[in-house]
Each structure stands twice: as structure tokens, then as C-alpha cells.
Amino acid sequence: MANIAPIAFDNNPNDFKDDSLLKFPIGVKLVRVKGCGCKGLRKCTTDKCSNFFQKTECQSRCACGNRKFSKTRKVFKYAVQMAGDNKGWGLFATKRIEAGEFIIAYVGDVITKEEKDRRFEEYKNRGIKHNYMIQAGKYHIDPTFYGNKARFANHCCDPNVIVEKWTMDRAPQGFKALAFVACKPIEEGQEITFNYKFDYNKENAQPCHCDAGNKCNKWIGKAPPKN
Ligand SMILES: C[S@@+](CC[C@H](N)C(=O)[O-])C[C@H]1O[C@@H](n2cnc3c(N)ncnc32)[C@H](O)[C@@H]1O
Ligand SMILES: [Zn+2]
Ligand SMILES: [Zn+2]
Ligand SMILES: [Zn+2]
Numbered sequence: 001m002a003n004i005a006p007i008a009f010d011n012n013p014n015d016f017k018d019d020s021l022l023k024f025p026i027g028v029k030l031v032r033v034k035g036c037g038c039k040g041l042r043k044c045t046t047d048k049c050s051n052f053f054q055k056t057e058c059q060s061r062c063a064c065g066n067r068k069f070s071k072t073r074k075v076f077k078y079a080v081q082m083a084g085d086n087k088g089w090g091l092f093a094t095k096r097i098e099a100g101e102f103i104i105a106y107v108g109d110v111i112t113k114e115e116k117d118r119r120f121e122e123y124k125n126r127g128i129k130h131n132y133m134i135q136a137g138k139y140h141i142d143p144t145f146y147g148n149k150a151r152f153a154n155h156c157c158d159p160n161v162i163v164e165k166w167t168m169d170r171a172p173q174g175f176k177a178l179a180f181v182a183c184k185p186i187e188e189g190q191e192i193t194f195n196y197k198f199d200y201n202k203e204n205a206q207p208c209h210c211d212a213g214n215k216c217n218k219w220i221g222k223a224p225p226k227n
Contacts, residue, residue, distance in 0.1 A: 013089045016144065016145050016146060016147060016151070018149065019107070019146065019147070019148060022108070022171075023108070023109045024110045024171065025111065025172070030171060032170060033051070033059050033168070033169040033170075034051075035059060036052070036062060036064060036066060038050075042064040043065040044065045044066035049064070049066055055164060055166045055167065056167040057167065057168050059169035059170070060169075068179055069105050070169075077094055077096075077097050077103065078092065078094060078192060079092055079094045080149055087154050089152045090153070091149060091152045091191070091192040092190065092192060093188055093189065094188060095188055096185065097182045097185065097186040097192075099182050099183060099185050100181065101181065102181055103181065104148065104149065105148070105177060105179055105180070106136070106148075106163070107148040108132070108141045108142045109145075109146055110172070110175060111139060116133050116140040119133065119144070128144065132144045132151050134196070136178055137174050137176030139172065139175045141178065150178075153180065153192055154191065154193050155196040155220045157212040157215050158212035159194045159195045160183060161180045162194065163179065163180060163181075163194050165179075166179055198220055205219055205220075205224060
């Protein structure tokens with residue numbers, strides 16, 4: 001990969017293909033999820049639904065409301081804006097978002113850990129300074145060149161989003177879909193952030209420039225070991 005020139009990648013938020021569908025590895029078996037079997041109104045967005053309780057999305061034939069990832073959305077409450085020289089682009093609320101509200105799924109290429117390690121080296125050699133790859137069960141999601149706007153969400157040590165891990169219908173065994181859910185109300189104009197929870201790795205450790213004041217850990221994820 002050494003023959004590829006570094007690219008001015010982070011100057012343009014459109015340097016990636018914006019799409020809302022996860023791309024699973026070719027040839028991997030996609031596993032079906034059973035319907036929940038709930039009776040009555042079948043909203044199925046509370047723990048009374050056995051699938052919802054287990055953070056498992058129902059399949060379309062179930063025709064219930066437990067379709068966080070797959071239902072077509074009409075309202076989007078986020079936009080990409082510059083978050084500052086230290087952080088690059090960020091994801092910002094364009095409308096108030098209530099605590100507990102689903103905002104967006106983290107979408108990109110679904111890759112194995114081995115492929116993630118390979119791409120990590122490749123991206124480093126290409127001069128890509130931002131790391132977009134996140135663990136998703138036994139796989140990783142890579143939205144570096146293909147994904148949705150969730151890839152712009154920055155890390156914060158005191159975030160307003162938690163990332164829920166869900167089992168999805170027609171996904172590889174062991175894959176977890178990642179849902180951004182507000183853990184507190186987010187006002188219009190506020191930055192949407194989550195805790196990357198990266199393990200410390202001196203190869204890719206990055207200082208944190210979040211605005212959490214004395215709650216900031218000074219590093220994105222774990223701090224370097226003392227000594
Ligand atoms: C998933 S990307 C977020 C979008 C990125 N800011 C951009 O411009 O495309 C993660 C990268 O953003 C930067 N970043 C995210 N949160 C940060 C923070 N709290 N402080 C400093 N840099 C941050 C780091 O370069 C990190 O590897
Ligand atoms: Zn169902
Ligand atoms: Zn149900
Ligand atoms: Zn911080």
C-alpha cells in the first residue's frame with residue numbers, strides 16, 4: 001500500500017459513499033431470526049416482547065413494531081458540521097432528541113477482525129488520521145469509505161448517546177448491529193457523541209478534545225498505563 005499517496009481525506013465530509021445498508025462479507029451465511037409471537041397490538045417496543053427484551057430485531061414477516069433498524073424512517077434529526085480543528089467533522093442534532101430515542105445505526109462494511117487489522121495498517125499508510133472502525137460483536141463495522149452519517153459522531157468522555165448492540169434478522173452469526181440511542185435529551189444544535197471505549201493501544205492512541213471538562217479522560221478511550 002506504500003505506493004498510495006496520502007489523501008486530504010478529512011477536508012470533505014462527502015469523501016465516502018453515503019448509504020444506510022450494512023454490507024456483509026460475501027459468502028457468509030445470513031441467519032434468520034424467529035418472530036416474537038406477541039398477541040394483540042404488537043407494537044413490540046418494550047421488554048414485554050421477548051425479542052425486544054433480548055435486543056433482537058424481529059423479521060419483516062412478524063409485522064410487529066420491533067424494527068428499529070429496518071423500518072423506513074421519514075424524520076432525520078442530525079446533520080454533519082465541523083466540530084473544531086482538533087476533532088474534524090461531527091454529527092449534530094437538527095431537532096431536539098428525547099432520552100431513549102433511537103437516532104441512527106452505525107453502518108459500513110462488516111469485516112472480520114483480521115480484515116480490520118489489515119485495513120488499519122493500510123489506512124495508516126494512506127495517511128487517514130481518523131479511525132472509523134468499531135467492533136460489532138465478533139465482526140467490525142468499517143464506514144471509512146462506505147457507510148452512513150453515524151461515522152461522523154465524535155467521542156466524548158461524558159456522551160449523550162449509548163450504543164446498543166442488537167441481533168438482526170439476516171445477519172452473520174455473532175454480528176451485532178449498533179444503534180445510537182440518546183441517554184439524555186439532546187437539544188437542537190448540540191453535538192451527538194458517544195464513548196468509543198477504545199482499549200489503550202500506543203499505535204493508535206489519540207488525545208481527547210471533548211468538551212466534558214474535568215470528566216474528560218484526556219485520551220479517546222483508556223489512558224496509557226502509568227510507568
Ligand atoms: C468516527 S471518526 C469521527 C468523525 C471525524 N471527526 C471526521 O472528521 O470524519 C473518529 C475520529 O475522529 C476524531 N475524534 C473523534 N472524537 C474526538 C475527540 N473527542 N477528540 C479528538 N479527536 C476526536 C479522531 O481522529 C477519531 O479517530
Ligand atoms: Zn415481532
Ligand atoms: Zn413482540
Ligand atoms: Zn474527553
